[in-house]
Amino acid sequence: MLPANRLWLSEAALGMLQSLRYYCQETPRKTRICEAISNLDVGTKIKVQGWVRSVRPQKENLFLHVNDGSSLQSLQVVASSELNHRLLTFGSAVEISGSLVTSPSRKQDVELQADQIDVVGECNPIKEKHGLEYIRQFPHLRCKTNVFSSLLRIRSEATTAIQQYFKEKGFIQVHTPVLTSNDCEGAGELFQVEPAGQEKNQDEEGHQHFFSVPAYLTVSGQLHLEVTAGAFPGVYTFGPTFRAENSQSRRHLAEFYMVEAEISFTQSLEDLMKVMEDLFRSTTEHLLSQCPEDVALYHKHVITYTEAINILNSSSKKFAFKTDWGSDLQTEHEKYLVKHCGDVPLFVTDYPYALKPFYTRDNQDQPLHTAAAVDLLVPGVGEMCGGSLREERLDLLKTRLAQAGLDETYGWYLDLRRFGSVPHGGFGMGFERYLQCVLGVDNIKDVIPFPRYSHSCLL
C-alpha cells in the first residue's frame, strides 16, 4: 500500500534472521522510543517508527539516530554499512525492526541492531541546526527540531498539570466563550468578528450583524466565570484570549492562552495568592518531576503597591515612566522590584482603586483609596498573574458603573449581585508567560505552536 523504499540487509543475513524470528515465535513489537531507551526490552525484537536525526556511515556499520517525538532522546540504530542509505537523510521518516541490545558505548544504555529499515517518507535536503528566529519562519516544519518538539511536549504536560491541579481542588472547568458581545474590562484592543465578505454592507447600510449585535473575540473569560461562580465553589477556564495590539514586542501575542479562576466564598487576597502559588508550584513540580533540582522560584515575597512605590522612589535608578503614587507599574518598574526583592516571585497587592476595573473590590481605606487587587511578578518576565477580589456589594458596584456610564451595559452583572451573590475573587495567568518563566525562553513566540501577532498569521 505504501510507496515504501525498502532497504534490505544482505539476503543471507535476512534469511537467517527471519528463520530465527520464526523459530522464536517472535514478531517485532511496535515500541515507542521513550520505552525502548528505558532499557526494559533488552534482548527482544522491536519495531520503531520515527524520523532520522543523524546518519554516520562508518567502516563496518552505519549509525543512525532516530526520534519519534515520544522523548527528547533519540534511539541509536546500528545497521550494516552495506546498506544503501541514499534515502536515509536527516528528517526522513523510517520504520525499523531489529533487536534491542545493550550498547557497547557509554553514550547510551541501549541500541537497536536493525534487521530491516523502511523509508516511509523521504525528506528534502535540510540543514540540521538553526536558531529559534530562523525556524520561526517555517511554522509548518519547526516541530521537527529538538527544541520545538520539546516545547510542545512541555506545553502539553503543563496543560495536563494545570487541569489536574484544579480537578484535585474540586474546581469545575468551564468553556467560556471566544465570541462575546461585551468588551469585558475595556482592557485591550478588540478584534471584531463578522461573516467573511459581509463587513462592508453591514456597517454602512445598517444591515444586521450576524449576531444582531457587534461581536468581539474575548479578552478575558472572567465575567463569564463570575457567572458560573454563582453556583460552584470554584471554577476555572483555560483557553485562547485575544488582543488586537499592534505590537511586535517579545512579550505580546494577538492570540495567547490564559488560565483564569474564580473562587466563591473568598474574602481575602491571601486566599487568592494561595491558589496562585499552589497552581504555580504544583504545575512546575509536575513539569520537573523527572528533575531533582529544586528551583529558587519557590521562594516568594509579598509587598503592597504603596511599599512598591516607596522602593521605586528611594532607588537611585532613573525610570522612563512616572513613579508617583497612583501611576500604574510599568515593565521597567516590575523588573526592578523583582530584582530588588532578590529575584524571586513577588506578589504586589492593594493597587490604587482608580487604576482598577469596575469589578475590583473597594478597600475603602480613604484617603489612600486602594482596591483588593494582586499581581504576581516573576523574574525575567514581569507580570505573570493578575487577580482581585470582586466587588460583591451591590450599592458600591451600582455607583461605580453609573459613574462610568456602564450601568445599562452591565445590568446582567448587577443581577449577579441580586441572586445569591457570594464574596469571591479570581485571577488570570498568562500560560505563555508561565512557560517563558519556567523555561527561561526570551521570546513569547517561541513557546506557542502557531504565533499570531500584528502582520503575522502564518498558516
Added chain:
Amino acid sequence: MLPANRLWLSEAALGMLQSLRYYCQETPRKTRICEAISNLDVGTKIKVQGWVRSVRPQKENLFLHVNDGSSLQSLQVVASSELNHRLLTFGSAVEISGSLVTSPSRKQDVELQADQIDVVGECNPIKEKHGLEYIRQFPHLRCKTNVFSSLLRIRSEATTAIQQYFKEKGFIQVHTPVLTSNDCEGAGELFQVEPAGQEKNQDEEGHQHFFSVPAYLTVSGQLHLEVTAGAFPGVYTFGPTFRAENSQSRRHLAEFYMVEAEISFTQSLEDLMKVMEDLFRSTTEHLLSQCPEDVALYHKHVITYTEAINILNSSSKKFAFKTDWGSDLQTEHEKYLVKHCGDVPLFVTDYPYALKPFYTRDNQDQPLHTAAAVDLLVPGVGEMCGGSLREERLDLLKTRLAQAGLDETYGWYLDLRRFGSVPHGGFGMGFERYLQCVLGVDNIKDVIPFPRYSHSCLL
C-alpha cells in the same frame, strides 16, 4: 467585612453550643456538600457554604436544602423554627455551621443540625422550576438550576476524560490556533476578524489588514495538527471551532468545541475507527463510572458508503434528498441508517472521492472511486465524528490541488509531504454532539455554557 445578615439561634442554645465547641476543642471544618453527604463526617462539627434550594418551615423545625455545586444532591439542614428566615429564600447564599448527624428520615442518610446560619448573599424572588428553553434566555443565571449545574459538571468531567484518554495513549495535546489565514477545507461559512472599528477603511481603501492578510476563525484544527503529526506518534487538539452558518436549528452553533486527533504511521481506517471507538467508550465509561447501567451505545456496526446507498435505495421510505451513488448523506439518511442498523453507533466508510476534501486519501478503486474516509453516526444525533486517512502521496496531492487551483495556497501543505512524511489519518468529534448523544439532550444549545448562533451572542 461582609454585609452578612446573621440569623442567630436563641442566645441560650448558642451559649451552650459554644461552650460545647470549646470543650471539644472543635472548630467547624469547612466541608463540601459532596463530602458531607458521603456520610463520613457524622458526629462532627462542619461548616458548609452554598445556595438555598428549598425552605420548609414546620412547627418545631425549619428545613432547608442547600446545594454548593459540588454535587447534584443538596444537604438537608435542620434549624429551630424560631429562626428568622425572612432572608432565607430560594437562591440565597448561606454559610451554615452545625453538627452532621444521621437523618431520621429515609430520604437522606445525613442532615446538618444548624448552630448558626449566615446569609451572605440575598436573592431576589425567583421561580424555582423552569423549562430549558425559558432559562436559556438568562445565561447569567441558568447555572443556578439543577439541570444546568449538572451539565457543567458533566462537561468538565468529559473534558477531563478526553484528555486522560489521549494522555494515556501517548498523544501530545497541541493548542491549534483560533486565528488562521487559511480556510482549511472550505468546509463552512467563515468568520473574518479585524480590529474593531477598522473593517471599513481596510477593505475599501486597500489599507493593510492587521495580520497583513485576511484572518479567519478556524473551522478545524486538522491542517495544523497534520503539521505537528510530522514529529509525533499522535497529536490531538480540543478547543473552540467556528461556523458562520445562518442557522437556528437545534443542531448548529456558531461556536462549538471539537476534539480532533491525528495519528502518524497509520495505514488503515480500522486504526482510526479503533481510536474513535476507544475515545467514545473510555470517555463514556469515565462519565458513567458512578452508574452501574451498561449502555446499548457500546454495540456498533460498520458499513461502507456503497452499502449505505443500497440500504437507502431498497427502503420504501421517501427521502427529501437524493440517494444516488455520489450524493452526500443527509441527516434524514443518517438517521434512517442508524435506525435500520438497530439504533447503535454506525461507522460508514469509503465515501465517494469527489465528495471529500483534497487531503483525503484516494482509494484508487476506479470505476467506483472512493476515498478512505469514515463517519461515525450515533442515535438521536446523526454524525458525531468524521475522519479520514490523509493523502501522503505527493504526486496525487499535487494533481488534486492543481485541479482545484489551490496548489499555491497550500504550498506549505505539499511541503509536509517532502520532509519525512508518514502515512497518517485523523478525525474530529463534535464535543457538544457527544454530550447530546450521551445525555439524550435534544437541543445543542443546552449542552454549552454560553451558546452562540445567528442573532444570539448573549453576554
